[in-house]
Amino acid sequence: MKKSISLFISLTKNWLRSKSGVFFSILFPVMLLIIFSAVFGGGETAEYTIHIENEDFEENGIPTELSEAFIKALDDTGTLNVNEVDNLTEHREEEEGFGSYRGLRIKEGFQERAENKSMSIRVGVMHETMLLMENESDMEEEEREEFERGKESLEEWSQFLGKEHLFDLNRSEYADYLNEGEIHEEMRSAFEEKNFSISDDAEMKYEENGSWTIEDEEKKFIIQEDEEENKLHIFREKESAKIVVYTSPGDQGGQVVQGTVRGVVDSFDSRMIGVEDTTIEVGEETTEDEELQPADYYLPGILTAFIMTNGIIAVTTTTTEYKRNGVLKRLSAAPIQKKDWILANVGQQTLLAFILTGVMILLSRILFDVQAVPGIYSLGLIFLGAVAFCSVGMVLGGFIKDVEAASGIGNAIAFPMMFLSGAFVPIEQFPGYLRTVARALPLYYFHQGLQELMILENLSGAIIPYIVLGSLTVVFLIAAIKVTDWKDM
Amino acid sequence: MSDNVIDVEGLTKLYDGTTAVDNISFSVREGEIFSMVGPNGAGKTTTVEILECIRTPTSGNAEVLGHDVMKDEDRIKEKIGVMPQNFNTFERLSAEENIRLMADLYGSKNVEEVMKMVGVTDFKDKKFSELSGGMQTKVGIGMTLISNADLLFLDEPTTGLDPHARRETWKLIKRLKRTGKTVFLTTHYMEEVEELSDRAAVLIDGRIEVIDSIENLIRDYGGGIKVVVRKDEKAVELVKEKSDEVFKNESGELVGIFDNKKRARKALVTLFQMDCDVEVKEAGMEDAFIRLTGGKLDEEGELV
Ligand SMILES: Nc1ncnc2c1ncn2[C@@H]1O[C@H](COP(=O)(O)OP(=O)(O)OP(=O)(O)O)[C@@H](O)[C@H]1O
Ligand SMILES: [Mg+2]
Numbered sequence: 001m002k003k004s005i006s007l008f009i010s011l012t013k014n015w016l017r018s019k020s021g022v023f024f025s026i027l028f029p030v031m032l033l034i035i036f037s038a039v040f041g042g043g044e045t046a047e048y049t050i051h052i053e054n055e056d057f058e059e060n061g062i063p064t065e066l067s068e069a070f071i072k073a074l075d076d077t078g079t080l081n082v083n084e085v086d087n088l089t090e091h092r093e094e095e096e097g098f099g100s101y102r103g104l105r106i107k108e109g110f111q112e113r114a115e116n117k118s119m120s121i122r123v124g125v126m127h128e129t130m131l132l133m134e135n136e137s138d139m140e141e142e143e144r145e146e147f148e149r150g151k152e153s154l155e156e157w158s159q160f161l162g163k164e165h166l167f168d169l170n171r172s173e174y175a176d177y178l179n180e181g182e183i184h185e186e187m188r189s190a191f192e193e194k195n196f197s198i199s200d201d202a203e204m205k206y207e208e209n210g211s212w213t214i215e216d217e218e219k220k221f222i223i224q225e226d227e228e229e230n231k232l233h234i235f236r237e238k239e240s241a242k243i244v245v246y247t248s249p250g251d252q253g254g255q256v257v258q259g260t261v262r263g264v265v266d267s268f269d270s271r272m273i274g275v276e277d278t279t280i281e282v283g284e285e286t287t288e289d290e291e292l293q294p295a296d297y298y299l300p301g302i303l304t305a306f307i308m309t310n311g312i313i314a315v316t317t318t319t320t321e322y323k324r325n326g327v328l329k330r331l332s333a334a335p336i337q338k339k340d341w342i343l344a345n346v347g348q349q350t351l352l353a354f355i356l357t358g359v360m361i362l363l364s365r366i367l368f369d370v371q372a373v374p375g376i377y378s379l380g381l382i383f384l385g386a387v388a389f390c391s392v393g394m395v396l397g398g399f400i401k402d403v404e405a406a407s408g409i410g411n412a413i414a415f416p417m418m419f420l421s422g423a424f425v426p427i428e429q430f431p432g433y434l435r436t437v438a439r440a441l442p443l444y445y446f447h448q449g450l451q452e453l454m455i456l457e458n459l460s461g462a463i464i465p466y467i468v469l470g471s472l473t474v475v476f477l478i479a480a481i482k483v484t485d486w487k488d489m
Numbered sequence: 490m491s492d493n494v495i496d497v498e499g500l501t502k503l504y505d506g507t508t509a510v511d512n513i514s515f516s517v518r519e520g521e522i523f524s525m526v527g528p529n530g531a532g533k534t535t536t537v538e539i540l541e542c543i544r545t546p547t548s549g550n551a552e553v554l555g556h557d558v559m560k561d562e563d564r565i566k567e568k569i570g571v572m573p574q575n576f577n578t579f580e581r582l583s584a585e586e587n588i589r590l591m592a593d594l595y596g597s598k599n600v601e602e603v604m605k606m607v608g609v610t611d612f613k614d615k616k617f618s619e620l621s622g623g624m625q626t627k628v629g630i631g632m633t634l635i636s637n638a639d640l641l642f643l644d645e646p647t648t649g650l651d652p653h654a655r656r657e658t659w660k661l662i663k664r665l666k667r668t669g670k671t672v673f674l675t676t677h678y679m680e681e682v683e684e685l686s687d688r689a690a691v692l693i694d695g696r697i698e699v700i701d702s703i704e705n706l707i708r709d710y711g712g713g714i715k716v717v718v719r720k721d722e723k724a725v726e727l728v729k730e731k732s733d734e735v736f737k738n739e740s741g742e743l744v745g746i747f748d749n750k751k752r753a754r755k756a757l758v759t760l761f762q763m764d765c766d767v768e769v770k771e772a773g774m775e776d777a778f779i780r781l782t783g784g785k786l787d788e789e790g791e792l793v
Contacts, residue, residue: 002593003593003594006594010582010586014580014582017581017616018581325577326576327578327579329573330573332543333541333566333571333573334571334591334594334595335563335566335594335595336594337563487542487545
């Protein structure tokens with residue numbers, strides 16, 4: 001043990017005096033943490049910049065009232081930092097390569113469509129309320145009559161809301177072509193005569209009360225049978241008001257931004273419908289509280305990723321280097337065992353991991369107000385991770401002969417693992433098969449576990465990561481002992 | 490137990506097919522400086538490393554300080570000092586830190602004393618990588634001596650050093666002998682063998698060609714008078730005729746060896762009368778080696 005400690009001290013000094021060694025194992029990850037957290041938000045309360053292009057103008061060229069109000073509402077959330085731009089596409093290109101871009105486009109016709117749409121929704125809501133009342137028994141005869149009349153006119157009116165009348169067809173002529181499924185050629189040509197095209201994949205469906213729909217991916221026509229006038233009234237359903245949110249793939253803040261926008265939309269909907277005390281009043285607060293700050297997210301990610309690379313890249317390289325330049329031979333000729341050497345390396349990596357943890361947490365606290373405190377369980381997991389990846393490095397170093405190959409192979413293993421295990425990009429954003437791959441990687445469990453322990457403070461969530469990483473640590477350590485040459489180098 | 494600190498019997502080492510050490514047997518006596526010489530690839534390092542317990546022999550027996558190299562690795566390692574060929578150590582640790590590390594591994598305390606003895610004190614705080622080759626050798630010998638072992642293995646300690654540094658190293662090795670240590674030395678320099686060793690083994694292609702004391706080696710294989718002739722037709726003829734052995738040296742000059750001094754004197758008188766340009770020397774280890782190997786070693790140890 002005393003010998004291991006002396007070796008450990010020598011290894012550590014030798015490492016500490018290597019500028020590039022210290023840079024890549026400590027300063028580089030710290031820089032990454034700062035950059036990532038700063039670019040993707042950061043600061044005391046995370047504010048996400050969103051660039052908005054408003055396409056919805058009145059005829060005189062000023063933005064519509066509703067779109068203005070909507071933008072103001074977004075700004076008022078406190079989560080979003082609104083920046084209005086003239087042309088989102090151009091602006092995005094100018095900003096290219098500068099972290100994640102989040103944009104929002106308010107489509108032309110926003111106000112008009114929103115108003116139409118909300119009328120139809122409002123009617124819908126009223127209608128439902130009345131039907132409920134109908135079942136209530138203690139209604140006077142007079143009241144009931146009034147109610148029925150109101151209901152009928154509402155139903156009639158509602159038919160025309162949210163849709164636009166296009167033209168009429170002769171019912172006797174076309175009734176035969178009202179069939180579920182494919183659209184009959186005659187019907188199709190009747191539409192085309194009026195300059196409305198029906199795509200090939202459109203389907204016809206019977207709805208209710210002599211109402212049919214023809215729907216494809218883009219639009220929806222409604223055909224209303226009118227026996228009295230012997231007509232088919234053709235309508236097109238009005239489109240809803242549109243806004244489009246653009247976020248970059250892999251953007252941590254993207255979800256927060258989308259959630260916030262959705263929240264504002266919902267509250268707008270509710271306000272326009274006139275139902276004030278609705279439950280849809282959407283919890284912007286809940287989103288904000290539960291959502292991790294970028295630094296919260298990156299802290300365990302970068303920490304685990306670099307404990308991994310320090311093991312797999314740095315240990316592999318130095319092991320091969322010591323083997324090649326004869327340092328290992330000199331040591332193996334001294335009265336020490338292979339296990340002393342492995343222990344010293346593992347110790348050095350553990351120390352390095354703890355230093356890294358300390359520096360990162362301190363900086364995250366100072367710069368980003370991250371409250372993470374590494375408890376005994378976090379430190380235990382960090383220890384397991386350091387030992388596991390140091391062992392992997394020693395296994396690789398045991399196999400590989402030359403230093404260049406060592407750093408190449410180390411990189412080839414470490415980098416895919418870094419990105420696949422969810423340390424930088426949440427694996428929820430991966431396609432299914434990649435998620436399966438991620439779950440097969442040790443870094444995934446290391447990262448998951450640390451996130452649960454340090455950020456979410458959820459001990460039970462860390463049980464499986466603990467078990468998996470612990471077992472892997474034992475396996476890797478045994479492999480390192482088996483593979484390391486202490487003779488016949 | 491014998492006076493031998495090393496006993497080797499039928500030692501063989503194969504590296505996938507090629508025979509590096511071929512059934513060699515020899516002993517090293519307590520207190521002597523024993524040299525193993527031979528061209529590159531002769532198997533010197535392989536032999537030394539088997540004795541240091543950092544290489545596994547294919548067959549044969551070797552005992553170091555009475556312990557079997559295959560069974561008692563740990564005991565042997567504690568009792569020997571080792572300086573591998575192309576010795577290297579932690580490059581960003583200072584000379585002193587490297588020696589201290591070894592002191593910890595061997596459980597010794599006399600760091601200051603050793604540093605003074607090998608002459609490291611002046612640059613003890615300099616990083617190993619910033620030292621000259623000669624200084625690095627001193628650190629290496631220091632790391633060997635700190636074991637306080639009585640048996641030291643030095644594998645080519647002076648290769649690549651300038652003549653001055655080499656001579657300083659020799660002085661140090663001689664001093665070690667005086668303190669009663671046994672030194673197992675490998676080298677390419679015949680001068681070094683002659684200067685330092687009590688006995689030497691000449692290893693060629695994994696086999697021991699001869700093993701004997703330096704005096705005997707020189708007498709048997711070098712001995713006598715060496716006459717070097719510089720391009721003089723008549724003299725060349727005479728030397729070829731009268732000497733016991735002739736060969737060409739690296740400058741293409743003819744070298745004749747006279748085992749018998751009387752005959753040598755007679756030949757020399759004739760040569761001087763003929764006013765030939767000749768040089769007369771006493772033959773040494775180098776000549777012995779050349780006669781044994783049929784060649785001479787260059788600075789890198791290649792046979793020429
Ligand atoms: N690890 C190894 N694997 C395979 N072959 C080896 C190995 N080490 C040495 N050899 C071979 O064994 C033979 C003896 O090598 P060794 O290093 O013992 O020679 P040496 O006498 O020390 O040479 P030098 O004077 O160059 O140091 C050589 O042919 C060499 O190529
Ligand atoms: Mg050698």
